[in-house]
Amino acid sequence: MKKIKVLYAEDEPFLARIVFDGLSSSGYEVNLALDGQLAWMQFQENKPDICILDIMMPQKDGYTLAAEIRKSDPNIPIIFLSAKALTEDVVMGFKSGGNDYLKKPFSIDELLVRMESLLKRFGHTQKDETAMVRKYEFRSCELDALTQKLKTSVGEYSLSYKETILLELLLKNRNNILEREHALIKIWGEDSFYNGRSMDVFMAHLRKLLKTEPEIQIMSLRGVGYKLIC
Amino acid sequence: MKKIKVLYAEDEPFLARIVFDGLSSSGYEVNLALDGQLAWMQFQENKPDICILDIMMPQKDGYTLAAEIRKSDPNIPIIFLSAKALTEDVVMGFKSGGNDYLKKPFSIDELLVRMESLLKRFGHTQKDETAMVRKYEFRSCELDALTQKLKTSVGEYSLSYKETILLELLLKNRNNILEREHALIKIWGEDSFYNGRSMDVFMAHLRKLLKTEPEIQIMSLRGVGYKLIC
DNA sequence: CTGAAGATTTAACCTTAATTAACCGAGCTT
DNA sequence: AAGCTCGGTTAATTAAGGTTAAATCTTCAG
Structure with missing residues (x-):
């Protein structure tokens, strides 16, 4: 199945990488x-199916860019990203042709949900199956991220939403580093003190659930992040 | 088939976006x-098939605008939107040439129903068939959103209006997140405390009806929304 | 116009996810 | 080794949502 093409215009490199990966x-x-000017060139070259535009960018701001894109293709969905959340910004975004408006910080999942709903509305009926199956096997355990069930050698648990996403992230990077900051932004949309502490608590939950598995371990790399060994 | 043209005059940007998208x-x-003056210009330029006018707008209020529009085209359906719900306003609305009157907050579906009924009355007979079929099959169940009937493995139920829309929304996003806020705005027109609680009650109804189906489950994602697994 | 049935909302009480707080220990820094 | 910061852990708190029942609003037959 052909992949859906996304044009993502963002000048903040750290955030850009996270969203790109997600x-x-x-x-x-x-x-x-990385800026509005480049985005416009890429748009013409690549003919994306959906655009995600940061508002504040060097060279050409998101509104102007959106208006240009909209003129060239009246039927492409556009999502704005913005740090500001003032009503006039929303109006502005709307006038220049945006279809949705996300204020930073946002989590990847939030963005994915909006994208899917817009794509559906604009008649892109993808949904490749791999995106729907979210099952992970590791050692004698199994996580089904859709139903939020974790099976270990001693039993089956129902995980909460955030526990699930966190474990899924660890599994996607299994035996590899999951950067703390990366996880925080993915799940909470921002890296703040309290979100960090909250994540620590979830980590403790997961460790408790997995401590029956001798071959599985969540290591922490001080100052960097975590590594799921399995 | 040619699309039906709607003129929508509204100065409140957030609502405007929702309605526009809907x-x-x-x-x-x-x-x-975005104001009455602009609306009048757009009316002359675009020759819409139906008008939806907010009452309170800068530059030119909805009544005045309606009267002008009515003078120019005696046969166009006009729907008023208003925060106030006093009878004299309604009278005023009808006097100035309106055909229907909706008080805020209203849901998109409510508006759609009124529009369709007015358009039919005024002889616009569009409505492509695909938009009319609202049947969903899932596992051993079936929802017909038009007749508001839900068939499960143990029997057939008549659902209420809101139960139906809620289940339909869940089904449109099956195995995916339905954002709580999104559902509230779709069904009630706004995201308030009591609407939220009301939705919770409907959710309980649906869960009760579906609890005979082992493979169907409405999960809740705290702080985010719901996910229908099926 | 009235009352009954059904739909929806409001209320009350309860469970649990998620956040915040508090305290602790391991490792880095100087 | 003292001091500091990061993260582990557990407990307390907050707030979202589940559930059920009562109140209210609508509709429609009689």
Whole structure:
């Protein structure tokens, strides 16, 4: 099945990487543009199926870009990203042709949900199956991220939403580093003190659930992040 | 088939976006005007098939606008939107040439129903067939959203209006997140405390009806929304 | 116009996810 | 080794949502 092409215009490199990774691993083909001018060029070249535009960018701001894109293709869905959340911004975004408006910080899942709903509305009926199956086997355990069930050698548990996403993230990077900051932004949309502490608590939950498995271990790399050994 | 053109005059940007999206995705071609003056200009330019006018707007209020429009075209359906719900306002609305009157907050579906009924009355006979069929099969169940009937493995139930829309929304996003806020705005027109609680009650209804189906489950994602697993 | 049935909302009480707080220990820094 | 920061862990708190029942609003037959 052909991948859906996303044009993503964002000048903040750290955030850009996270979102890029998130979208890629959800099966989208992402073109990242680091400023508005580049974005416009990439748009003409790549003919994306959906655009995600940061408002504040060097060279050309998101509104102007959107208006240009809209003129060239009246039927492409556009999502704005913005740090500001003032009503006039929303109006502005709307006038220039945007279809949805996400205020930072946002989590990847929030963005994915909006994208899917817009794509559906604009008649892109993808949904490749791989994006729907979210099952992971590791050692004698199994996580079904859709139903939020974790099976270990001693039993089956129902996980909460955030526990599930966190474990899924660890599994996607199994035997590899999951950066703390990366996880925080993926799940909470921002890296703040309390979100960090909250994640620590979830980590403790997961460790408790998995401590029956001798071959599985969540290591922590001080100052960096975590590594799931399995 | 040619799209039906709607002139929508509304100065409240957040609502405007929601309604605009809702109408667009139902197959209408929408012209949004952010004040009464602009609306009048757009009316002359675009020759819409139906007008939806907010009462309170800068530059020119909805009544005055309606009267002008009515003078120019005696046969166009006009729907008023208003925060106030006093009888004299309704009278005023009808006097100035309106054909229907909706008080805020209203849900998109309510508006769609009124529009369709007015359009039919005024002889616009569009409505492509695909938009009319609202049947969903899932596992051993079946929902017909038009007749509001739900068939499960143990029997057939008549659902209420809101139960139906809620289940339909869940089904449209099956195995995916249905954002709580999104559902509230779709069904009730706004996201308030009591609407939220009301939705919870409907959710309990649906869960009760579906609890005979072992493979169907409505999961809740705290702080985010719901997910229908099937 | 009235009352009954059904739909929806409001209320009350309860469960649990998620956040915040508090306290602790391991490792890095100087 | 003292001091500091990061993260582990557990407990307390907050707030979202589940559930059930009562109140209210609608509709429609009689």
